[in-house]
Amino acid sequence: MATEALIERLLDAEQGPSPSAIDALHDLLDDATIETSAMPKSVAEAARLVGLSTPTLRYYEQEGLVRPGRNASGYREYSALDLRRLVFLTRMRLSGMTMTDLKRYILLVEQGPSTIPERRRIMLDQQARIARQIRELGLALEITEYKIRVYEGHPEG
Known part of the structure; x- marks a missing residue:
């Protein structure tokens, strides 16, 4: 799910029974989009999920903000933890950090x-x-x- 879609769902969830945006965020991140048990995502898949460009993901990696693993072929693989960090980074950048x-x-x-x-x-x-x-x-x-x-x-x- 792209970051914009995630934000829309969070904003909608705040209108419903969820007591906080953080609870809603955890609920959404624990759904089928980003699970701990989920298979690692490629750069393109990770970029699509969090709504960033692949160059931005590579920039974040170069800056030491995220350190995705590599598969046997040497390609980047973003884990659920990496994806959660990217969501955090995206929110913090949007807020002006x-x-x-x-x-x-x-x-x-x-x-x-x-x-x-x-x-x-x-x-x-x-x-x-x-x-x-x-x-x-x-x-x-x-x-x-x-x-x-x-x-x-x-x-x-």
């Missing part, structure tokens, strides 16, 4: 549990950036809604 912060975060993840305090700090910083973006988008929405109300009576102007 810098490549520098992402690389630092992934490096810390790979160093293990002793880095949890620093990872938490990175996520708190990101949370603050996202909260600000939401406030800014709220202002943009208010202005847009105002203009729509104005134009309802004055279409030429």
Whole structure:
């Protein structure tokens, strides 16, 4: 499932009985799309599933953000864990997280549990950036809604 379709399902799930987007995300990632028992995916399959281009996947690999395994022929194979990481990376990039912060975060993840305090700090910083973006988008929405109300009576102007 492409990332856009995943997001649509998450947004729809938030309207239903699921208590949180995280629960909905886990439910969706555990369905037939990305399972722990699923066969590894090729670069093209992984790109299609997460809605990224194959050059982007290769770039993420070059930057050390994801490290897919290789099959006997030397081709990349993306595991369920790799796909979950790609979904995370996609969401963080969409939210404005810098490549520098992402690389630092992934490096810390790979160093293990002793880095949890620093990872938490990175996520708190990101949370603050996202909260600000939401406030800014709220202002943009208010202005847009105002203009729509104005134009309802004055279409030429």
